[in-house]
């Protein structure tokens with residue numbers, strides 16, 4: 001198995017998950033345009049942050065994940081640190097520091113690691129104008145003498161169905177590519193036992209159920225976890241599954257689903273699907289299409305738990 005990939009839809013209630021530039025008293029929603037129509041989105045950077053925080057909240061007692069310093073640099077020790085291993089880094093290492101790959105101490109300088117976990121931005125699939133409103137809130141300040149005064153701030157909020165996804169480059173979890181000077185070829189060197197490497201990937205899948213650290217939750221409490229999800233354990237590293245889900249109105253495009261999943265299936269050991277009732281209008285049709293493709297359809301939580309079990313039982317050769 002080289003890659004674990006997932007794509008999902010999440011329907012939100014009224015919220016503002018990721019603000020744009022805005023102005024002093026106006027908090028907008030980040031938007032992109034398609035054929036001149038605006039749709040909301042949540043940046044990939046924000047999505048990575050949600051994943052990291054969900055993993056941090058669910059660390060086991062013996063697990064460690066560093067917090068970036070004031071320069072935004074992390075520890076860079078992939079054997080010790082769950083975050084640096086899964087999400088990569090750009091950091092400077094002090095001369096002599098012992099980190100994986102440098103048993104006699106690093107010569108000092110900048111090191112980078114490409115993130116084995118890649119996440120997509122969350123793309124709103126329904127037009128923003130037709131699914132939003134501008135609300136206002138008051139920011140109260142206490143002045144001398146205890147007098148309260150407030151500014152009115154306008155906030156764009158909307159409901160939508162977002163498409164999101166991730167790909168875990170499983171072959172690189174717990175390892176790093178090293179150039180063999182003798183043969184001038186690249187080889188993966190692992191610094192963790194197979195069971196720990198699996199556990200790192202497990203953390204990412206598990207966090208899907210517990211994503212929660214979005215901005216503005218004090219007033220706009222939102223559930224942004226998957227409502228319709230497809231997870232694939234692939235023998236090839238590929239992002240193809242990201243194209244499996246597309247809406248036409250409030251219905252899922254089953255022809256698209258069929259074509260993409262047939263493609264992904266040809267190099268996948270296992271595909272798992274989950275769906276929450278009434279997320280898309282043609283739920284019945286979606287379920288029968290998935291069943292026809294030999295993919296069992298469960299509730300979303302059951303699908304995620306099934307994926308975790310599959311990974312737990314998986315034997316790394």
Ligand SMILES: [Zn+2]
Pocket residue numbers: 065066067074075076077081082083084
């Ligand atoms: Zn770290």
